[in-house]
Structures are given as structure tokens and as C-alpha cells.
Amino acid sequence: MSVRLEAESEHQSEIALSPADFPPGHHELMSLLEQTESRDVSVDETSNEAEQDSVLGYLIASAEQMVIVFGLYVLSIGPMYWTWIEAKHVDGSHLIAAFYEPLWKLAGWIPPLGEWVNWYVCLWIY
Incomplete structure (x- = not known):
């Protein structure tokens, strides 16, 4: 043979x-x-599968990174609470007020998130 x-x-x-x-x-x-x-097995099929795997891997990695960045964003309100209050209600930085405004809106739209953020901020202010 x-x-x-x-x-x-x-x-x-x-x-x-x-x-x-x-x-x-x-x-x-x-x-x-x-x-x-x-x-x-043709080369085209193998390269197509590898390309699909790389695209899927990229999407998963991007989703993981977005979750991490959003988590850090939410956690950053704790130490920045008084600075944010000053920016929103007194005469502080407009950038800080604008930076945390989406979190303020999300906490209002999603009650469990709002309750958790209130609990978390209380850990920092008391």
C-alpha cells in the first residue's frame, strides 16, 4: 500500500x-x-472553522472586558460618592457629574441595581 x-x-x-x-x-x-x-478535509473548511473560532473568541473576550469595565465603573461610585454629590448638587466638576449620570439613570430604571448601589455606597459613607 x-x-x-x-x-x-x-x-x-x-x-x-x-x-x-x-x-x-x-x-x-x-x-x-x-x-x-x-x-x-479541505484547507478552506479548516481555515473557515479557525476563522469562526477566532471571531467567537474575540466576541467572548470583548464581552468579558465590558463586564469587567462596567463592574469597575459601578464600584468606583463608592469612594467617589461625596465628590459626585458635590458635582451634581453644589458646584463641583461637571465631568464627574456627567460620568456618573448613566449609573444614576440605570439605578433608577433597574430597582435591584439601585438597591445594591445604595447598599454599596452606604459602606463608604458611614
Whole structure:
């Protein structure tokens, strides 16, 4: 039995191997080549699957990063509470007031989040 390996490129070449080409005791390599010959996987399918995996991996990594950044944003209100109150109601930085305004709105729209933020801020102000 001989095994033929074909390269898929502009310059196609063929290599014909037979069991006599392998040193004694290397039957594992021959059986691996036979298995490879029996599977017909095109390069396009393999690269397409790899591309889908990389896109999915990128989306998962991006979602994880967004969750971490949002978590840090929410946690930052604790030590910044008095600065935010001053910015919102007295005469403080408009940037700080604008920075925490989305959190203020979300806490109003999502009651469990608002309750948790109130509890968390109480840890910092008392």
C-alpha cells in the first residue's frame, strides 16, 4: 500500500510513500498517514472553522472586558460618592457629574441595581 500526499498550492507536488520507506518500528507513522489519507478535509473548511473560532473568541473576550469595565465603573461610585454629590448638587466638576449620570439613570430604571448601589455606597459613607 502506498500513501500519496498532495500539496494544495500553485505548485502542486505529490509524494508517494510506501511501507518500505519507513524504518522498522515506525508503523505508527504509517497508520497516521493512512488515517490522514482516509479523511478528506479541505484547507478552506479548516481555515473557515479557525476563522469562526477566532471571531467567537474575540466576541467572548470583548464581552468579558465590558463586564469587567462596567463592574469597575459601578464600584468606583463608592469612594467617589461625596465628590459626585458635590458635582451634581453644589458646584463641583461637571465631568464627574456627567460620568456618573448613566449609573444614576440605570439605578433608577433597574430597582435591584439601585438597591445594591445604595447598599454599596452606604459602606463608604458611614
